[in-house]
Amino acid sequence: MFTGIIQAIGKIAAIEPKGFDSRFYIKTGNLDLSDVVIGDSIATNGICLTAVKLPGDGFWADVSGETSAKTSFKHIKVGSRVNLEKALLPTTHLGGHIVSGHVDGLGEIIERSHAGRSIHFKIKAPDELAKYIAAKGSICINGISLTINALNGTVFELNIVPHTLDETTLSAAQAGDEVNLEVDIIARYLERLLLGDKAAEVSPQQGVTMALLAENGFLNR
Numbered sequence: 001m002f003t004g005i006i007q008a009i010g011k012i013a014a015i016e017p018k019g020f021d022s023r024f025y026i027k028t029g030n031l032d033l034s035d036v037v038i039g040d041s042i043a044t045n046g047i048c049l050t051a052v053k054l055p056g057d058g059f060w061a062d063v064s065g066e067t068s069a070k071t072s073f074k075h076i077k078v079g080s081r082v083n084l085e086k087a088l089l090p091t092t093h094l095g096g097h098i099v100s101g102h103v104d105g106l107g108e109i110i111e112r113s114h115a116g117r118s119i120h121f122k123i124k125a126p127d128e129l130a131k132y133i134a135a136k137g138s139i140c141i142n143g144i145s146l147t148i149n150a151l152n153g154t155v156f157e158l159n160i161v162p163h164t165l166d167e168t169t170l171s172a173a174q175a176g177d178e179v180n181l182e183v184d185i186i187a188r189y190l191e192r193l194l195l196g197d198k199a200a201e202v203s204p205q206q207g208v209t210m211a212l213l214a215e216n217g218f219l220n221r
Contacts, residue, residue, distance in 0.1 A: 013026065
């Protein structure tokens with residue numbers, strides 16, 4: 001588990017194809033690896049990766065073909081910068097929100113503009129994730145815990161303050177870029193909880209419907 005508070009910016013130093021999978025060498029820059037051991041998790045652009053080698057200035061991790069195909073890692077190349085965060089500890093300050101490191105889908109930046117000293121982004125989410133996104137709620141973008149300012153259908157808006165721009169790869173993000181999205185885990189569990197006893201019967205693809213919400217008293221009939 002993670003908090004979505006980025007601890008360092010790393011760089012992809014090498015990519016080794018391994019059949020359908022790949023092994024990535026990520027140099028970790030200022031990230032303190034003194035307490036990291038083989039088998040530990042490090043969120044890389046919001047993707048939970050397992051350190052399989054620790055050469056000292058970074059870590060090697062295996063990335064499945066499925067992960068590459070379903071996340072922004074399909075665009076990653078040697079030299080790409082990535083956001084890094086070590087797994088949280090029981091003593092970690094939860095400055096962001098609870099993040100699992102499991103990407104739910106890809107969003108597309110459709111607009112970047114200035115808002116004072118901040119940068120304003122509009123991002124379009126996949127249709128199937130829209131029900132999990134709420135104004136003033138939390139969302140994880142490339143591993144960064146952020147608050148949604150406004151929402152219109154599948155398009156949500158974010159204001160990124162100078163500190164976050166300085167400490168993450170969002171400083172270089174532009175319209176047209178794809179970003180990894182992870183919705184608030186509470187929304188995922190709430191969806192399942194609303195199914196009640198029907199959870200054993202209903203296909204997971206059906207999820208929460210308007211009829212189900214009305215049946216449980218969440219909508220006026």
